[in-house]
Amino acid sequence: MSSGAVRKMLTTALTHTGLTDSVTGGPLHFTPHDFRRLFITDAVLSGLPPHIAQVIAGHQDINVTLGYKAVYPDEAVQAHLAFLARRRAMRPTDEYRVPTDEEWTEFLGHFERRKVSIGTCGRAFSTPCIHEHACVRCPMLWPDPAQRDRLVEIRDNLHARIEEAEREGWLGEVEGLRVSLAGAEDKLAQIARHAASALVALPMPTLRRKP
Ligand code: SF4
Structure with missing residues (x-):
């Protein structure tokens, strides 16, 4: 599908919904590019680290990525911390124990x-x-x-x-x-x-x- 075809489908779908812009009262307007913003916003608010979102989006500068997402950086940080907490809760607790002498020796030996x-x-x-x-x-x-x-x-x-x-x-x-x-x-x-x-x-x- 070309971007022109997607644009046309979006316009047709929006017209059928009858939704209007709350400020101007005119018809809503979306472009295929808006999907990038929606995806990045959703991914970051679900806990994806912003620097990973930056790589996925192909941005050179992380500020461009942060500018894409329609949330404040603090929300991104909170979302990522919540994601880490969820991941930690899912990990077996015995992974957080003190390593045995054998495990520690193996760890050091690996780098040797x-x-x-x-x-x-x-x-x-x-x-x-x-x-x-x-x-x-x-x-x-x-x-x-x-x-x-x-x-x-x-x-x-x-x-x-x-x-x-x-x-x-x-x-x-x-x-x-x-x-x-x-x-x-x-x-x-x-x-x-x-x-x-x-x-x-x-x-x-x-x-x-x-x-
Ligand atoms: S650097 Fe050598 S030892 Fe290490 S992964 Fe490559 S081939 Fe294997």
Whole structure:
């Protein structure tokens, strides 16, 4: 359905209702765009966090989302707190107990086991690796800048292996190696971006003596 067709259907439906604007007395007027406002208002008042509503609506700025919803921010906060209270009431109470020593050790050990040779694995706690430990091509890997040389070595080695596979006719391997190469280059670019955005230490300003 085009937006024009929806607009026409809305106008026809409103005409049939006989409802009029309480201020002007004229016929009510709605546009397809009003559904965004209605949806966001309803979602936020039902407890959806405003920043999630912002992502769903595709807004760059959360103030645009808050401007969309026909309620005050305080109502949004209260609705979200009520949502949290409802969720907490639904969770089994034994989830709020003090963890046992074994659970605490497992928790700490999980984060120890996140370290891999070229960085840190960012997957969620207590979840297994579903990417077959192919870290160099995995979006969950946060590369360690200190391991840049190792990544360069991996990238160069992948170039050599692709050349060899092409020369020997191992075409089944070429595609996988190219994916790994793209992953290694992406990790190197990530390290470069991080280095470029690193903070620069500035000295404290001092008063200059007059000559
Ligand atoms: S492949 Fe990805 S998810 Fe698996 S251990 Fe490596 S970084 Fe973590």
